[in-house]
Amino acid sequence: MKLVKLNKEEFKKFADKHEQITFHQTKEWGNLKSKNNWTPYYIGLKEKDEIKAGALILAKNIPIINKKIFYSPRGFLIDYNNKQLLTEFTTEIKKLLKKENGILLKIDPYIEYQERDNNGQIVENGHNNKGAYQNLVKLGYKHFGFNLMQDTLQPRWMHVIEINNRTEDQIQQDMESKTRQILRKNEKAGITTREITKEELPIFKEIMEKTSDRREFIDRPLSYYESMWDSLHDSGIMKIMIAEIDFNKFKKNTNEELITTEKNLKERIYKHDNKLLKMNEKKYLSNNKQDEETINRLNKQLEKIEEYKKIYGNKKTLGGILFLIYGNEVLSLYGGTDDNLMQFQSAYTVHYAGIKYAIDHKYKRYNFYGITGNFNKDNPLYGLYLFKKSFGGHVVELIGEFDLIISPFWYHMYNLAFKTYHNIKLIKKKISK
Numbered sequence: 001m002k003l004v005k006l007n008k009e010e011f012k013k014f015a016d017k018h019e020q021i022t023f024h025q026t027k028e029w030g031n032l033k034s035k036n037n038w039t040p041y042y043i044g045l046k047e048k049d050e051i052k053a054g055a056l057i058l059a060k061n062i063p064i065i066n067k068k069i070f071y072s073p074r075g076f077l078i079d080y081n082n083k084q085l086l087t088e089f090t091t092e093i094k095k096l097l098k099k100e101n102g103i104l105l106k107i108d109p110y111i112e113y114q115e116r117d118n119n120g121q122i123v124e125n126g127h128n129n130k131g132a133y134q135n136l137v138k139l140g141y142k143h144f145g146f147n148l149m150q151d152t153l154q155p156r157w158m159h160v161i162e163i164n165n166r167t168e169d170q171i172q173q174d175m176e177s178k179t180r181q182i183l184r185k186n187e188k189a190g191i192t193t194r195e196i197t198k199e200e201l202p203i204f205k206e207i208m209e210k211t212s213d214r215r216e217f218i219d220r221p222l223s224y225y226e227s228m229w230d231s232l233h234d235s236g237i238m239k240i241m242i243a244e245i246d247f248n249k250f251k252k253n254t255n256e257e258l259i260t261t262e263k264n265l266k267e268r269i270y271k272h273d274n275k276l277l278k279m280n281e282k283k284y285l286s287n288n289k290q291d292e293e294t295i296n297r298l299n300k301q302l303e304k305i306e307e308y309k310k311i312y313g314n315k316k317t318l319g320g321i322l323f324l325i326y327g328n329e330v331l332s333l334y335g336g337t338d339d340n341l342m343q344f345q346s347a348y349t350v351h352y353a354g355i356k357y358a359i360d361h362k363y364k365r366y367n368f369y370g371i372t373g374n375f376n377k378d379n380p381l382y383g384l385y386l387f388k389k390s391f392g393g394h395v396v397e398l399i400g401e402f403d404l405i406i407s408p409f410w411y412h413m414y415n416l417a418f419k420t421y422h423n424i425k426l427i428k429k430k431i432s433k
Helices: 008-015 027-034 083-099 130-138 168-173 177-188 198-215 222-232 247-273 281-312 339-344 346-360 382-389 408-432
Strands: 002-005 039-047 050-062 067-072 102-107 112-115 141-143 157-162 191-195 238-246 315-326 329-337 365-370 394-398 402-405
Touching (some): 002 083, 008 027, 008 039, 027 039, 027 222, 039 083, 050 083, 050 102, 083 130, 083 402, 102 408, 112 130, 130 141, 157 382, 168 346, 191 346, 198 222, 198 238, 198 329, 198 339, 222 238, 238 247, 238 346, 247 281, 281 315, 315 346, 346 365, 402 408
Parallel strands (some): 112 394, 329 365
Antiparallel strands (some): 002 039, 039 050, 102 402, 157 365, 157 394, 191 238, 315 329
16 A cells, blocks of 8 residues: 545545544645645555545644644544554655654544543443554554543544434433523524624624633634635535524513413403302412512513613624534534623524534534533533533543654654743743733
């Protein structure tokens, strides 16, 4: 077998048929990264004219030393349990990267380490890829450990819902009752979702900016989202969905519920007082009290809606999510909400729109993406896991991040420089506080 460089179309034809394909291993992703000073290589291990394994590998030049670092995002596209194939692929890649003045090749394969349930517990007698892990380690790939937090290039822990031709009703049955209630409540409040246009990217940018301020992370510039759009949107890989509230619809639905509740209360009292219907007195009083509380709540809600209309007008964007869609899944990459209107919990509605898209377009799963592998209640990110868990599905633990060292000396020097750079950044951050 021989390792060769492939053209984009030849690579796409092979990659799209592979069970591990994601947006990370596409020509569109390679095009996007090329705008950020990465050079894409499309390679394949061929036996005669048949590609047995392949990968998109990104290269970044380090000008001072005239060396390169390489990264295959969520690659390779290979059977990691086939040690002979993996050995030959690795040997040939090392030869290629040595010629290209490579220091290292980083990979983070898109395969599960061991099967887990919705609570993050290991499934007894479940499937695993421990053999694949052992194969990589034996071939000299340096593993970065089974980390629990989000401290790798890509999340090692995810939460997913398996669609697999299930209906919307079947998906809803796996959700917690609270999640279904919030979705119904949001529908009554006039919250809907739609896909934005490129001209509306500043709307999403504003959402992410507010979210980054609240969560204390650095948001990307608008130009980054524009670059993503130009590289990924027209091919159908990227969609941005936003949630909007229509205050007029919210008011209409609230008024209708108020009229119905007042009518039910009035009729119940009339039938009770005129002895037209035999009633349990305790239940009668309880129902009346419940209706009176609902009427009071709805009247206050109408007052609040008028306040919202004065501040925001008839419609307001509540939040949004950037989805990446390819291969077998719909993936929620990142998103946010307007911190002034978080009480509407619009994230539930936008995620559900993504789930429905996956159902309608026959994708195998919906991926909420990153969580942590620490399922203790004192974990500061435990709430993020609980939110995603409430939709049903299960935890996915990926195999992790590996470095294939091409030049041991320069690898050591690179890591030393990298640690120094990050320590300086931490010091600057502390000083600026």
